[in-house]
Amino acid sequence: MLTITDLHARIGDTEILKGLTLHVPAGEIHAIMGPNGAGKSTLSNVLGGKPGYEVTGGSVAFRGQDLLALAPHERAAAGLFLGFQYPVEIPGVSNVQFLREALNSQRRQRGEEPLSGGEFLKLAKDRAGLLQMDMDMLKRQVNVGFSGGEKKRAEMVQMGILDPSFALLDETDSGLDIDALRIVGAGINAIMRSPNKAVLLITHYQRLLDVVTPDKVSILADGRIVETGGPELALRLEAEGYDSVMA
């Protein structure tokens, strides 16, 4: 599904990713953990195509396409979804309007028929229910006045509606209370746990992985994947810290 080979990227003069290699096949939920400043968010931004990052080497193949050659909206249409660590506010635009336009833009790019208002609302209602979110919330402006937890849940509803084949979730668990964490975790399982889909889950904490059991866990440190293992690697990290596990 996603193959990253020897990826180098920098912001300005600072090299952040220094030869990152990672393969995530379809059907896999892969957690990435790592100390602050290791390059986790840079990885997410580079894969999403955020301006300001320069890829200086390596390649990323996504479902047989050269991901880095695509514009951000083309990556989205190809099936890539980024769950933002800090979801952005768009004043004056309702979630319903935003998501309907986004979904239909993706469908047009893929040569599919756009959804009608009624069809879209039915889908939105279904997905909001999955995350135990009120439809009223979807009528509110995108992330405006949302609490930290609401923003993250709204991200998951967006993911449910856009139905990507690959989700890269950047610290989706940060800022969530225990109940919200369970809801979000269950949402990830319900939406993304499938033989045709895959997830890259960037997190600092085991507690999300208690709900969403990863197939693989990798440690990202100093711009590279330094170790990959099963779910037990995350438990070891939690118990012993990065220093002892990476030593």
Added chain:
Amino acid sequence: MIHNGKNSRSTIISKGISAGKSSNTYRGLVRVGPTASGVRNFTQCDSLLLGDQCGAHTVPYIEVKNPSAQIEHEATTSKISDEQLFYAMQRGLGEEEAVALIVNGFAKDVLKELPMEFAVEAQKLLAISLEGSVG
């Protein structure tokens, strides 16, 4: 806005959008006559800048002849942030679609007051006149 009646109230909402090398100026007079007591006015001027070579100016004029009037003026200037643009594009919108969506959101307080046909027309006009303005 001229207030001659007692306890009369008004709201002015101005949304200015500047792109390229354009500059946008709001000038508005709020006048309260001597016999008009208890008048209230609220004026809000929001400017949105697209790019770094455009400007926005707000020049409110206030003439009050009756001391009981309450006149408020609020002005904001904002830009479409790179974060907003990337967020919208990551969800599947092309760059121009994303700009049009964000700009329409900005202008919503005004657009929603228009009759349906005009609002649709105004939205399309906005999208056309912004074509190629971001980069």
